[in-house]
Amino acid sequence: MSKFKQLYKPLLDNAQWETPLSLAIEGTAFGHWLLEPNSLSRRLQRHCDEFTVSLIEQKKIDSTMLSADERELIGDVDCLLRKVVLMGDGQPWVFARTLIPLSTLTGQESDLEQLGEMPLGFRVFTDRSARRDALEVANTGTQAQPLWARRSRLWINNKPLLVAELFLAQAPVYSKEKQC
Incomplete structure (x- = not known):
């Protein structure tokens, strides 16, 4: 699974994040996926018989490892870094990188x-206080062969975390079939 980190982390690191409005994705088939306000995992689960998560890496990192825009979104804080691949029926669909400030990992949220x-x-989305904001999207591929990504800040009990998700080539976001 380290190949995912080597192949896809640079795509997220170098993504040119834009607002969904500036890319005019609302109303498109892939836009429905990128703009999903609730749990992406639940939505992906509806598209396969077996939905799994493969944990690639989880470690604490110093705030100096955050980019300037990440610090702007969650603060200049030490974080728990979590990288996973979301898979449907054994196929890698999404590479995700989450930054959870250590201050978020207190109280009820220590289980994260x-x-x-x-x-x-x-x-996150079993908690009534959960909400998403600061949604940004990017095409990390080409016009002919897009690889869409999204980044958003999640809040749980008014504590932030930052999630970046790269939709891999086999993900249902690119399917011509009915999107749900």
């Missing part, structure tokens, strides 16, 4: 550090 191979969305 123990998710292992459980989808983050399953935990």
Whole structure:
């Protein structure tokens, strides 16, 4: 699974994040996926018989490892870094990188550090206080062969975390079939 980190992390690192409005994606088939306000994991789960998460890496990182725009979104804070691949029927669909400030990992949210191979969305979106903002999108591929990504800040009990998700080539976001 380290190949995912080597291949796809640079795409997220170098993404030119833009607002969804500036890319005019609303109303498009892939736009429905990128603009999903609720759990992406739950939505992906509806498109396969077996939905799994493969934990690639989880470690604490110093705030100096954050980019300037990441610090702007979640603060100049030390974080728990979590990288996973979301898979449907054994096919890699999404490479995700989550930054969880250590200050978020307090109280009820201390369990976020123990998710292992459980989808983050399953935990976050069971909480009534969960919300998403600061949504940005990017095409990290080409016009002919797009690889869409999104980044958003999630809030749970008024505590932030930052999630970046890269939709891999086999993800249902690119399917011509009915999108749900």
